[in-house]
Amino acid sequence: MYFDANKIIKKMIIFGARNNNNVNQLNIAYGIDKNFFLGCTTSITSILLTNPSLCFNFHIFTNYINDDLEKKLEQLADDYGTTIIIYLVDDNGLSHLPTTKNWTIATYFRFIVADYFYGKIDKILYLDADIICKGSLKELCTLNFDNNIAYVVTEKDSIWWNKCATRLDEHKLSSGYFNAGFLLINLKKWQEFNVNSKALELLSDSNRSGKFTHLDQDVLNIILLEKVKYLDRKYNQQVSINYELKYKSNINCYSPISDETILIHYIGPTKPWHKWARDYKCSQYFIDAKSASPWKSTPLLSATTATQMRYCAKHKLHQKKLLRGFICYLIYCIKKIKV
Incomplete structure (x- = not known):
């Protein structure tokens, strides 16, 4: 291991009562910086709204917190009878890893998640903070890993997979390349396969990291090759709000979201919490969830x-x-x- 999660986590703050284990319980984790808090808390609200019969523990790994956020998180936990735990992270130990304007140091917090929960629980669902829920997550509570390390969802199509296979010099990726915004992790297998150590070693190798346009996502695709199971696209339906610019009217608008979609993933630089995105139909799922949260009066950014x-x-x-x-x-x- 390159780090000890218990040393990196400086402080834990618990909101709501801890939930007891039951068959319909799901632990969900996020890794964010201050810019994604509105997205993260709205994501949590959307899950609670659409899954009233399930029991959740939400875990937010972050390098930022303030009094207002703590107050609202307490209110969110109380309003929905759930548990939300903040893990305040010292990210100095990750500062040597590559970042871009779109991929901050927070993208590596998923490794802290996997390290921290090993030995405590069997599995955890890691979600990007720009994911909104519009359906039931019950199936995820009882999925059998069949000796695989994670459940994932493919990104884009075979054309993209082939490009990734060429760029990363791994021909087997032409059979499937997944989006790391959704990871249902088998924590025991993740640990046994030393995923964290292998990932951080690759990311620290300047000769290899130059090929990584998607940083830890590229690395995880290489390491977990043939060790994942694929779920239907409904669990990670990617939506780029900037694609709206291709359509001249709302009649022929951009509409990748279907009745079957469970998790909407807003990829790209324009997010549904940006003011210039609020008028689009695809953003309405975020707006509705935000309106049902303690952040309902918080202006869009x-x-x-x-x-x-x-x-x-x-x-x-x-x-x-x-x-x-x-x-x-x-x-x-x-x-x-x-x-």
């Missing part, structure tokens, strides 16, 4: 970075909000010049 301003401008122009679109574009140009 405005564009601040140059990248966000660029997308905000594109979406405002697409929505025929021309003045606001041109203003955002001007701000984007100014920010780019300053950089």
Whole structure:
């Protein structure tokens, strides 16, 4: 192991009463920084709304917390009779690992999750914070791993898998490449196979990491090759709100979400908690869940970075909000010049 999770976790804060084990209980973990808190808490709310008969323990691994968040997390746990635990992480030990503007150090918190819970529980569901639930998760409570390390869901299609196989120099990936935003982990097998050590070793190898455009996701696909079981796409239906820009009207709009979809994964730089995304049908699942949470009065987030301003401008122009679109574009140009 490159790290001891018990040393990296500086503090635990428990909201609500701890739930007892039963057949319909599911432990769900998130790894986030401060920018994804609104997404994470809305994700939790959506799960509770759509699964009232199930029992959950939610585990949030983060490097940030404040008094307002603690107050609202307490309220969320009380309102829905659930358990939410904050694990305040010292991420200095991970600072040598590669990051990008879209992939922060928090992407590696999933390794802390797997390390921490080994020996405590049998399995845990890791979810990205930009996932919203609209269906039952009951099936996940009783799935048999059949000696596999994890249940996963494929990303995109065979064309993408082939590209990943070429880029990562692993031809077997042409049979399937998964999205790491959904990982139902067999903790015993994960530990036995030394997944954390192997992953962190690859990520620390500058000769190998240059090929990793998706960082830990690429690495996990390499390490877990032929050691995962695939679930239906309904458990990780990827939605890019920026794809809305390809359609001229709401009549022929972007609609990958079906009645069968259980988990919606908002991929890409535009998230449903951004103000410029709120008018789209695909964002409504997030808006509805947020409205049922202690964050219902919290404003959606405005564009601040140059990248966000660029997308905000594109979406405002697409929505025929021309003045606001041109203003955002001007701000984007100014920010780019300053950089």
